Amino acid sequence: KNEVEQSPQNLTAQEGEFITINCSYSVGISALHWLQQHPGGGIVSLFMLSSGKKKHGRLIATINIQEKHSSLHITASHPRDSAVYICAVGANFGNEKLTFGTGTRLTIIP
């Protein structure tokens, strides 16, 4: 079992739909990162959070430390949101690395 699990693996939705991507982890963490990866490879950091909720534009990230679960929400989805969304955690021991989920491939259809 991976330390970081994401669901769903693939998600296709119509433009305008509300999107939720989930991340569960099994280790104690110091921080959780949500990242976006477009075709071609480059990764962009969307959020880093260790508690509560953060919002940036149409993106919202929440985390429940007790349940070891985080969600990334996209409101009013747009085709340009199509990308792979990756959850990564920094463990609270041996803090030198991020452990990544395998990603959720999101496709927004116009």
Place this chain on the structure above:
Amino acid sequence: ETGVTQSPTHLIKTRGQQVTLRCSSQSGHNTVSWYQQALGQGPQFIFQYYREEENGRGNFPPRFSGLQFPNYSSELNVNALELDDSALYLCASSVDRTMNTEAFFGQGTRLTVV
């Protein structure tokens, strides 16, 4: 634009050869981490450098080695390339060697070993 630049963007090498990948971090970012991402997988931690010293290593053999320089640039060297080394190699820089601060990723170097 993350301020982290990797070169080259694409590279084709032959099995058994050696390769050097480069990463230029943001000024003031004293920590750089390298990751290997196989097709369809999440990135896997190779190692981290903090103030020019290795500060943690993942499950990769010694033929994967690195260097970090005072000018915030770094290198990943891979000797005796194998076909399974074909992957996207990502570097990420941050101001803190823990993962409690934002990590800034480069665009990656796609290495193909034939």
